[in-house]
Amino acid sequence: MDTTRNSVLEAWMTEHGYSSNGLAEAVNRAIEQLTGRPGGLDGSSVRAWKAGRVTWPKSAARKALEDVTGLPAIALGFVPRSRPPSTPDPQQEEPNMKRRTLVGSIAAAAAAAAAPGASPRRIGMSDVNRLNKRFAEIVASDHRHGGQLGIEQRAAALADEALNLQNAGNATQRVRSNLYASAAAFRSSAMWAAIDGRRYDVAKAHMREAQALAEMSGDQAIKFRIWSHAGTMYRHMGRPADAVAANDVARNLHITRRDPLFASLGLARQGAIHGAAQERTCTRRAFEQAQDAMLRADPADHRPVWMLAFYDQAELDSLALAAHSALGDYSTAEYHAHRCLSALRPHMVRSRAITTTRLAHAQLAQGAPDAATATAMKVPSEAATQHARVTRMLQEFGAALRATAPGSSIVQTWTEHTATWRTAA
Incomplete structure (x- = not known):
């Protein structure tokens, strides 16, 4: 049988990012909404549409396809089986010519729709x-x-x-x-x-x-991001109960059951909240579970760009650093700081500044003001003066240094160094 590919449908699928299997799944869901029973289409069904082997789908599939695309079937390149009386006898036309005429008329209609003053694009x-x-x-x-x-x-x-x-x-x-x-x-x-x-x-x-x-x-992934951010916000605001509640919303989304990396991030942020709330056992358990979930995550899984850009072993260690610093366990905090800094990717400039500052705090709390000051001086002036969180942390570091070693040469060194930041700013 002579068939001509349905180039209109193919173009629509390309424009809207559908594979044959993906469109079949979408149409099956629409059929279920129409009839109460799932559709039985698969990728081969859609490929038959594209190849022109099926020129007019069955009524339920056709109506479902129209619901999915928002277009009538004829505008997707399909040819009705029955034609009005004015239609010429099919035997008097070449099949390929008929299809080319139809496709050409649809393309002309689409061009007209895109013209100024026509229907919305x-x-x-x-x-x-x-x-x-x-x-x-x-x-x-x-x-x-x-x-x-x-x-x-x-x-x-x-x-x-x-x-x-x-x-x-x-x-x-x-x-x-x-x-x-x-x-x-x-x-x-x-x-x-x-x-x-x-x-x-x-x-x-x-x-x-x-x-x-x-x-x-x-979108489950973006819901996770927003509620997880909310948990972090409340943690920074000193409201651990609200932080746990918000982070629990993120952790209870089904994406965390489907993808261990999302589960890991939720658990790591929960661990940071437990640290702020001085809950040592819960902090340790959360980070153990976060590490285990990260190891189970498949690197090949498709994930949104925001997740791929920041969550990895370095970020897990960064959250552990924050938690153990809040608990006053500074030796463990320093351990996680060094792990984080060694694994941070080059584009994580802001994270490097925050981690370096937290490391300086941990070293100072362990009685090493010289090493702590040398670490703090590695923070770039741009981050020190233009990032509100880093600025506040460095101000707190300076106050703690003056309290720890009043009148010492290292305090003078730090004072002179911060003066160069103000000049640079």
């Missing part, structure tokens, strides 16, 4: 992908600079841009969900920048907006 996965590239830039900027008001403002503006796309044209439910997820991701980055800059009231406002967007998206 179609929003697709290419728009989502463009936003995701911008999100990767925001994540990279955060790891270099952290806590900056400019990062927060850019992330918030991009969240608004993602939402504006919802009203800029027509889109499938899948694309709309991805746009909400992008908006939630940007808003969660604005939230994190505000947390890192100790602007907690603003961070809470970003959190509420991010949570609403994440619910509309249905």
Whole structure:
């Protein structure tokens, strides 16, 4: 049998990021919503559509496909079996010619729809992908600079841009969900920048907006990120009960059961909260479980860019460093600091500054002011003067150094060094 590929359907699938199996699964779910029973399509069914072997799907599959795509079947390149009376006798036309005429008319209609003054343009996965590239830039900027008001403002503006796309044209439910997820991701980055800059009231406002967007998206990974950030925010605010409650929301999402790396991050942040609450046994148990979960995680699994950019063994040790410092177990804290610094990736500039400062605190608390001061002096001036969390930690280090070794030459060395920071700023 002479068949012609359904190039219109193929183009739509490429634009919206669907594989044959992925589209079959989406249509099966839509069939279940229509009929109460799951559909029986698989990747070979969709490949038959694309190859032109099936030119007009059965009614339930066709209606489900239209629900998934937001387009009538004929606009997806399918040819109805029955034709109106004015249609020429099929035997009088070459099959390939008929298909080319239909595809050409659909393409012309699509071009007309894109013209100014015509119907709204179609929003697709290419728009989502463009936003995701911008999100990767925001994540990279955060790891270099952290806590900056400019990062927060850019992330918030991009969240608004993602939402504006919802009203800029027509889109499938899948694309709309991805746009909400992008908006939630940007808003969660604005939230994190505000947390890192100790602007907690603003961070809470970003959190509420991010949570609403994440619910509309249905994206488990971004829900985890937002609630996990909330737990960290409350920990920094000295509210451990709220921190545990928020982090528990993240840890109870099913993504933590599906992916041990998410489970590991949730447990490590829980350990940091337990440390702040002076719960030694719970802290130790949480980090043991976090380490075990990390070892079980498959590096080949697909994960969002924000997770891949920061969570690894170095970050686990960084959280353990924070927890043991809060407990006053400074020798263990120093151990985790050295492990973290040896494993930090080059782009983690902000994390290196924070870890170096915490290491200096741990060394000073163990009675080594000279070594502690030498460590603290390794913090770059940019981080020391422009990152609110690092600035505060170094101010606390200076106060502790003066209390530990008043009038000593090392205090004078530190005072002169901090003066160069003020000059650089």
